Amino acid sequence: MTADQVTHDRPHPPGAPRLRAAVLGAGAWGTTFAAVMADAGCDVTVWGRDEKVCRQIADEHRNEAYLPGVELPARVTASSDARAVLAGADVVAVAIPSQSARATLTPLADAVARHAVAVSLMKGVELSTDRRMSEVVAESLGIPADRIAVVSGPNLALEIAHRQPTATVVASTSASTAQLVARACASAYFRPYTNDDVVGVELCGAVKNVIALAVGISQGRGLGYNTMATVITRGLVEITRLGLALGADADTFPGLAGLGDLMATCASPDSRNHTLGGHIGRGMTLDEAVSATGGTAEGVKSCRSVLELATTLGVEMPITSAVVKVLHEGLPVDQLAPLLLARPHKAEGA
Numbered sequence: 360m361t362a363d364q365v366t367h368d369r370p371h372p373p374g375a376p377r378l379r380a381a382v383l384g385a386g387a388w389g390t391t392f393a394a395v396m397a398d399a400g401c402d403v404t405v406w407g408r409d410e411k412v413c414r415q416i417a418d419e420h421r422n423e424a425y426l427p428g429v430e431l432p433a434r435v436t437a438s439s440d441a442r443a444v445l446a447g448a449d450v451v452a453v454a455i456p457s458q459s460a461r462a463t464l465t466p467l468a469d470a471v472a473r474h475a476v477a478v479s480l481m482k483g484v485e486l487s488t489d490r491r492m493s494e495v496v497a498e499s500l501g502i503p504a505d506r507i508a509v510v511s512g513p514n515l516a517l518e519i520a521h522r523q524p525t526a527t528v529v530a531s532t533s534a535s536t537a538q539l540v541a542r543a544c545a546s547a548y549f550r551p552y553t554n555d556d557v558v559g560v561e562l563c564g565a566v567k568n569v570i571a572l573a574v575g576i577s578q579g580r581g582l583g584y585n586t587m588a589t590v591i592t593r594g595l596v597e598i599t600r601l602g603l604a605l606g607a608d609a610d611t612f613p614g615l616a617g618l619g620d621l622m623a624t625c626a627s628p629d630s631r632n633h634t635l636g637g638h639i640g641r642g643m644t645l646d647e648a649v650s651a652t653g654g655t656a657e658g659v660k661s662c663r664s665v666l667e668l669a670t671t672l673g674v675e676m677p678i679t680s681a682v683v684k685v686l687h688e689g690l691p692v693d694q695l696a697p698l699l700l701a702r703p704h705k706a707e708g709a
């Protein structure tokens with residue numbers, strides 16, 4: 360046991376059974392969340408499709424490909440056999456790229472325990488259906504909405520893997536599901552707040568990636584902090600507008616899942632969306648930027664489904680629309696700012 364584990368490992372409450380957790384996805388966030396749950400007192404097994412990554416997690420308590428230099432808690436193990444990982448798990452957390460979730464989860468539905476609670480850790484919107492990821496998880500695994508939770512907040516994986524303190528939101532339509540998931544991940548460095556606004560929390564997580572792409576693009580063009588603050592602030596307006604049109608709670612947007620995550624993602628060089636935007640701003644093609652970034656930058660695909668949702672609902676999302684134009688419709692990157700600034704003037708709250 361390392362010094363970190365001695366300091367951070369939180370014994371589970373007296374009398375409470377130790378929760379068994381499965382994490383589907385052995386990338387940066389799946390592995391980190393597994394470590395968080397282990398430090399919260401759960402027995403955790405990660406499923407990854409890459410045998411080598413699983414062996415390294417199980418045997419050496421490391422995942423160098425995704426979390427270089429991080430030592431994982433001994434209570435995290437891993438396997439490439441998804442059905443074995445799911446067997447008997449009380450909590451099933453999903454951290455694979457959003458656009459692959461349905462195809463990955465559907466064949467596993469019958470392997471999930473009947474009592475299990477599922478947690479979406481993903482921050483995207485499905486392309487062909489415009490569904491939020493908790494909806495995709497519920498449909499694919501055949502789990503009712505009251506046993507689904509979403510975890511979203513200012514949660515850059517590498518910082519958390521190094522046990523830097525942060526907070527998050529655990530959202531579910533069921534208070535007892537949210538509380539169970541909060542218990543499964545609460546530790547000395549990870550503080551969950553529960554919330555019943557699944558729609559708002561999930562939209563915040565997906566759309567902030569698109570806004571981080573726009574911030575990255577502006578920084579890649581050499582623009583400064585005024586531009587960044589403008590994009591973040593007006594980005595939050597867009598996120599709020601779309602969320603309210605979908606029935607979300609107005610209090611969610613200035614919270615951890617909204618403003619909190621927007622700030623972390625738009626400010627951090629560790630954010631894949633921010634980084635990829637920077638490459639585009641400096642003149643790379645989308646393909647070049649995707650391969651230079653590595654990892655999953657959800658905003659690249661989800662910007663289209665977010666815009667589609669907004670269009671269907673008649674919600675104006677100019678920054679999202681401009682990002683779609685630059686990434687997918689051939690708008691030259693130096694036209695992005697003029698396009699946004701040429702729009703008709705209006706009152707700030709309109």
Ligand SMILES: NC(=O)C1=CN([C@@H]2O[C@H](COP(=O)(O)OP(=O)(O)OC[C@H]3O[C@@H](n4cnc5c(N)ncnc54)[C@H](O)[C@@H]3O)[C@@H](O)[C@H]2O)C=CC1
Nearest residue numbers: 385386387388389454455459480481482514515516654655
């Ligand atoms: N990295 C972070 O800081 C955070 C990420 N998230 C979200 O978590 C989700 C996963 O992101 P990361 O773990 O960061 O991505 P990653 O790129 O680090 O890892 C993705 C994992 O999914 C696997 N994978 C890729 N395609 C797959 C497929 N078709 N079937 C099964 N597995 C597949 C990869 O092998 C890899 O293990 C995303 O929705 C992301 O937005 C949320 C909060 C923080």
Ligand SMILES: O=C(CO)COP(=O)(O)O
Nearest residue numbers: 512513514515630631632
């Ligand atoms: O969601 C995140 C932080 O909360 C991670 O952001 P990226 O996916 O852009 O790395």
